[in-house]
Amino acid sequence: MPRSFALSALLLAVAVPVAAQRKDAGDELGREIDARMELVMPKVVAWRRDIHQHPELGNREVRTSKLVADHLRSLGLEVQTGIAHTGVVGILRGGKPGGVVALRADMDALPVTEQVDLPFKSTVRTQYNGMDVGVMHACGHDNHVAIMMGVAEVLAGMKAKIPGTVKFIFQPAEEGPPAGEDGGAPMMVKEGVLENPRPSAIFGLHVWPGPLGSLNYRAGGAMAAADGLEIIVKGRQTHGAIPWGGVDPIVVAAQIVLGLQTIASRQIDLTAAPAIITVGMIQGGNRGNIIPDSVVMVGTIRTFDEKMRKEIHERVTRTAEEIAKSAGATARVTIPSSAASFVTYNDPALTEKMAPTLKRTAGEGGLIVINPVTGSEDFPSYTQTIPGLFYFLGGLPKGADPTTAARNHSPYFFVDEAALPVGVRSMANLALDYLKSLGTGKTADR
Ligand SMILES: [Zn+2]
Ligand SMILES: [Zn+2]
Incomplete structure (x- = not known):
């Protein structure tokens, strides 16, 4: 103003x-x-x-x-x-x-x-x-x-x-x-x-x-109900020039970010209520030529319908876990509830x-x-x-x-x-x- x-x-x-x-x-x-x-x-x-x-x-x-x-x-x-x-x-x-x-x-x-x-x-x-x-x-x-x-x-x-x-x-x-x-x-x-x-x-x-x-x-x-989101992607550390020597959690994290966006846009009925899934923070690695062991992703999920909220939580977890699995990594998803979760x-x-x-x-x-x-x-x-x-x-x-x-x-x-x-x-x-x-x-x- x-x-x-x-x-x-x-x-x-x-x-x-x-x-x-x-x-x-x-x-x-x-x-x-x-x-x-x-x-x-x-x-x-x-x-x-x-x-x-x-x-x-x-x-x-x-x-x-x-x-x-x-x-x-x-x-x-x-x-x-x-x-x-x-x-x-x-x-x-x-x-x-x-x-x-x-x-x-x-x-x-x-x-x-x-x-x-x-x-x-x-x-x-x-x-x-x-x-x-x-x-x-x-x-x-x-x-x-x-x-x-x-x-x-x-x-x-x-x-x-x-x-x-x-x-x-x-x-x-x-x-x-x-x-x-x-x-x-x-x-x-x-x-x-x-x-x-x-x-x-x-x-x-x-x-x-x-x-x-x-x-x-x-x-x-x-x-909205506001839920926190934390995903820890665990790969296996390797040299940046030898990606086949490990499992790159940064690429997996990138796939997860995009995968999560398909939940709101492709998987839920947007005519019933809107939903937002945002990854606002990604932390992993400390040098351009080192593939790190793990990546931490932090975000927020906003929903307007209790049934849809639960469904989205399940889909977020499944999407992150399955994408990680497909790359030989793991994803541990935490969606902590709070006073803002309703x-x-x-x-x-x-x-x-x-x-x-x-x-x-x-x-x-x-x-x-x-x-x-x-x-x-x-x-x-x-x-x-x-x-x-x-x-x-x-x-x-x-x-x-x-x-x-x-x-x-x-x-x-x-x-x-x-x-x-x-x-x-x-x-x-x-x-x-x-x-x-x-x-x-x-x-x-x-
Ligand atoms: Zn306020
Ligand atoms: Zn206020």
């Missing part, structure tokens, strides 16, 4: 932008959300800037989590802290009987040195895996935290009218915990955030460089039910159905247990070129705070519309 946005103009414009003033606010509760949101927006903007200026890496969100917990307590919520290291859960029990819904925000930043010229630019540095690094909210989680603090304040203000319970889940380490530590969504679930009370659905959002104030979503596989899957029935809410609450950019996103999330750790909907909030400043705008994880990543009201509005309405859809009967525990 161009580095020279008229940020000062943006910064002055804390007044609630157009999106908040849209006419279609839905029913009475929807109108009350809008009115309360306008009051809370200056705080949301201030929280976002504060959190942006004080980013913390995964499992180290001490300051952020205290800010969240203090705020939730001040609103009168039941607050649990120290979950999965720094996680916070706030429970808002409405004045009317009903079901339970969960909202999730992630709190961690990345080891990136900020290059955006902002008055609240991060200058924080810390140690990460033994290295001195800059820390930046380069994935925009500062916005997620501020939005959800705002949603909590809006909904707490109308507590008496809420039919059911809203559970606010503030999660550490979405980007993965530091080496040797547990963390993130899987650990939150393990530590019971989906119990007592148990929500029957969960919603989460992510900022990205989409049209300003737009909401972007798709039903079914929305974000597809971010938007439950089709839930998505269909909530789409009108997204449409109503989207800002000027409107509601946009998107293609699958090949990035991954640890949000599916929640949706392994309960249905969920994960959507995107466009934060690209007006006039910025989407084709060259910095993407998430860039040191130039920037979210226009004019998108924040749409975040608050959409999440608060999703929670209430969902609870209303459950009614006050015994559907509560469904």
